[in-house]
Every structure is written in structure tokens, then in C-alpha cells.
Amino acid sequence: MKCINCYREIDNGLKFCPKCGVMQPADRAAYELEHPELAEALPEDEIIEKVNLLAELPRTAMARDEFTQLIASDPHCDSIMNIADDGVATYGLAEPTAVEAWYAKCYELIGDKQGFYPYFVKLLTQQPEKARNLLHSQAADDLNLVLPSQEMNSTQPEPQLTEDGEIIPPLPPALPSQPPVIGVVYGPPTPDEYYPVDNASPSNEVKTLTSSTSANDLQPIEGQTMVECPICHQPIAYGMRQCPYCKQLLDWSYSSQDTQQEVGEKPKRGTLWTVLAILLALLIGGAGYYIYTSVKDKTHISKNDDDTNEPTGNPRKDAKQCANELLDLLENAYIETPDDYDELENDYKDIIEKYDDYYKDLGDDEMNEYQRAVTEFTENNPDINDRYEKAIRRIERQRSKID
Numbered sequence: 001m002k003c004i005n006c007y008r009e010i011d012n013g014l015k016f017c018p019k020c021g022v023m024q025p026a027d028r029a030a031y032e033l034e035h036p037e038l039a040e041a042l043p044e045d046e047i048i049e050k051v052n053l054l055a056e057l058p059r060t061a062m063a064r065d066e067f068t069q070l071i072a073s074d075p076h077c078d079s080i081m082n083i084a085d086d087g088v089a090t091y092g093l094a095e096p097t098a099v100e101a102w103y104a105k106c107y108e109l110i111g112d113k114q115g116f117y118p119y120f121v122k123l124l125t126q127q128p129e130k131a132r133n134l135l136h137s138q139a140a141d142d143l144n145l146v147l148p149s150q151e152m153n154s155t156q157p158e159p160q161l162t163e164d165g166e167i168i169p170p171l172p173p174a175l176p177s178q179p180p181v182i183g184v185v186y187g188p189p190t191p192d193e194y195y196p197v198d199n200a201s202p203s204n205e206v207k208t209l210t211s212s213t214s215a216n217d218l219q220p221i222e223g224q225t226m227v228e229c230p231i232c233h234q235p236i237a238y239g240m241r242q243c244p245y246c247k248q249l250l251d252w253s254y255s256s257q258d259t260q261q262e263v264g265e266k267p268k269r270g271t272l273w274t275v276l277a278i279l280l281a282l283l284i285g286g287a288g289y290y291i292y293t294s295v296k297d298k299t300h301i302s303k304n305d306d307d308t309n310e311p312t313g314n315p316r317k318d319a320k321q322c323a324n325e326l327l328d329l330l331e332n333a334y335i336e337t338p339d340d341y342d343e344l345e346n347d348y349k350d351i352i353e354k355y356d357d358y359y360k361d362l363g364d365d366e367m368n369e370y371q372r373a374v375t376e377f378t379e380n381n382p383d384i385n386d387r388y389e390k391a392i393r394r395i396e397r398q399r400s401k402i403d
Contacts, residue, residue, distance in 0.1 A: 002039075003022060005017060023364060062104035067103040084103060091146075315369045315373040326352075
């Protein structure tokens with residue numbers, strides 16, 4: 001027969017389960033008639049073994065609905081779904097087998113929590129477009145997919161021959177047109193200096209920027225205002241029409257005559273913000289200290305608060321409380337070493353034994369009522385079973401990576 005708690009096979013006629021210690025019902029036949037699900041119930045060890053087998057099997061096909069359910073607990077679920085759906089359209093996947101293979105490969109990559117997933121999530125929060133290209137390229141490479149535009153038949157033109165039969169080499173690609181020579185004026189520009197200087201003369205104090213001009217030839221004159229280039233952020237003189245480092249044409253029409261004053265005022269504004277931040281920190285700290293000193297001596301908090309996680313004597317309430325404690329333990333567990341897994345098993349058993357020992361001391365009737373409450377709570381709450389299965393799958397994935 002099976003134990004009514006752990007569902008392991010035990011010898012007939014035993015009053016207590018030798019595995020978990022739970023007392024068995026005196027009238028076994030009546031209990032099995034009242035609980036027909038006992039016949040098909042599986043022990044936790046067998047469930048974990050089946051979960052491990054399913055987790056180890058590589059998936060080569062997966063429907064979109066299944067992919068959505070498997071990543072539903074991920075905080076970036078919506079973004080991942082949009083990227084995966086976009087890949088189906090980008091690569092023109094129309095056949096059901098190709099679509100299912102695509103979602104299976106995407107789930108395999110997302111499930112790699114040690115290699116692919118951390119870098120992908122980092123890109124997803126900072127550079128979503130790069131994250132999209134990363135998932136698409138990785139999945140496409142594994143599935144040997146190419147973009148439709150790359151499947152065009154590239155035909156090479158026939159080579160041209162001379163009269164002697166020699167091949168005429170093709171013409172080189174056209175060079176980009178050279179930009180006009182721009183005059184660089186040191187000092188604040190005038191409206192006439194926003195256009196190229198045609199005739200630069202020594203009287204205009206203009207130095208023409210050519211391809212041979214180096215950064216050393218464009219050193220600022222002493223006393224000039226230095227600003228950062230908006231493109232390469234190198235220090236250049238205020239009013240230069242072209243950056244000597246990145247060759248970017250500059251437009252100073254948006255600048256006001258008070259630029260020099262604004263540059264000098266930035267440190268002052270930074271100091272003001274620092275002072276305001278210090279004052280705000282002192283204000284928040286003082287308020288927190290006042291609240292702490294005003295409530296630290298109050299003793300009206302009940303000793304039997306609901307957060308103590310101790311048995312209350314109410315079987316239904318304790319059944320719900322025990323289930324939530326077990327689920328919280330499994331959902332928050334993080335397995336990095338074999339010792340972590342052993343500690344998780346010990347904590348899991350301690351929670352079960354805490355409630356079982358409590359009701360054993362109350363008597364057989366209270367123990368039976370508690371066991372019925374546990375069974376009814378788990379049967380009437382499918383969400384509890386879903387959470388349990390997801391937590392077990394997550395733990396086994398972590399455990400498989402350290403074996």
C-alpha cells in the first residue's frame with residue numbers, strides 16, 4: 001500500500017510510514033474510497049526523476065504557446081516574445097516545422113543561464129536592438145537559416161577581353177568626392193565666417209585646414225577658450241569651423257555670446273547641487289531617526305503574529321501556511337554547489353517535520369484532520385501545483401549544471 005503523505009510503497013498493516021513518519025488511517029479501505037487519487041499519486045523522488053529526464057532531453061520543436069508558458073515567469077517575458085516573433089517574420093518562416101524549430105532554439109538559448117542569458121539580458125536593458133540581433137543571429141546560425149535577401153542568386157558578370165585575349169580588370173569603385181576646403185578661424189566666429197573661406201590671407205589670421213594638417217598644427221593660442229568637440233570630445237578652441245581630430249564640421253550659430261560665462265558657471269552649479277544633496281540627506285536621516293526613536297519602545301505587537309511561521313493549531317490555516325513556506329523555500333533557492341542542494345533538502349524536511357511534530361503531540365484526531373486539510377488545499381489549488389512544478393524544474397536545471 002501507499003503512504004497517504006509521501007506516496008511511497010510501504011508494507012501492509014503498518015500504522016506509521018517508515019519513510020516520513022505519518023500515521024496511516026485505521027480503515028484503509030474507507031480512506032481509499034474517499035481519496036481515489038491516492039492510487040495514481042507519485043512520490044516526490046519519482047516526480048523529480050521525471051523532471052530531470054524531461055530537462056535533459058533536447059527540444060527540437062516547440063509551439064509558440066508552449067514557448068510563451070515556459071518564459072512566463074521571466075521578468076523580460078514580453079520583450080523576449082516580441083524578439084522571437086520578429087525573428088519568424090524576418091527569416092520568412094512559414095512551415096510549421098520551421099516555426100517550431102525556431103521557438104525551440106530560442107528557448108534553448110534563453111535557458112542557458114550561465115552563458116547566453118546574462119549577456120543577452122544586459123543588452124536587452126541597455127541596447128535592445130543589439131539584443132535582438134544577438135538572439136536572431138545565434139538561433140539562425142544554429143538552424144542554418146539565412147535572410148531572404150541573402151538567398152538571391154549572385155551572378156558574376158562575364159569578364160571583358162582585349163583583342164589579344166587578355167582579361168580587362170574591372171574599374172575600381174568611385175572615390176567619394178572631397179569636401180571643400182574650410183577655413184578655420186581662431187576666436188569667436190562672425191556671421192561671414194560660417195561659409196568656406198575662398199581667399200585666406202595673413203591679415204585674416206586664418207589657417208586653412210587641408211589633408212596634410214595635423215593636430216599639432218592646430219594648437220590653440222594662449223588665452224583662447226577651450227571647449228569639447230561634440231563628436232569626439234577632444235579639446236578644441238571655441239569658434240573652430242572643423243574639428244582637427246574627427247574632421248567634423250561645426251556650427252556655432254546656436255552659441256550665445258555668454259558661452260565663456262556659462263563655462264565658468266558650471267562648477268558653481270555643481271557645487272550648489274552637492275550642497276542641496278547633503279541637506280536632503282540630513283533631512284531624510286533626521287526624519288528616519290525621529291521615527292525610529294518614537295516607535296522603538298512600543299510593546300503592543302502581538303507575540304502570535306502571522307509572520308512567525310509557527311503552527312497555529314488551525315489545520316486549514318496551517319496547511320496553507322506550510323504549503324506557502326515550502327513554495328517560498330523552493331522558489332527562492334539558488335543552487336551553486338552540492339552543499340546548497342543538501343541544505344535545501346534539509347530545510348524542506350524541517351518545515352514538514354515542524355508541522356507534523358506539532359500535530360502528533362495534539363493527538364491522532366488532530367493529525368488526521370491536518371492531513372485532510374493538506375490534501376484538500378493542494379487539490380483545490382492548481383496554482384500551487386504549477387508553482388511547485390516550476391520551482392522543481394528551476395532547481396533541477398541549476399543542479400544539473402554543477403553535476
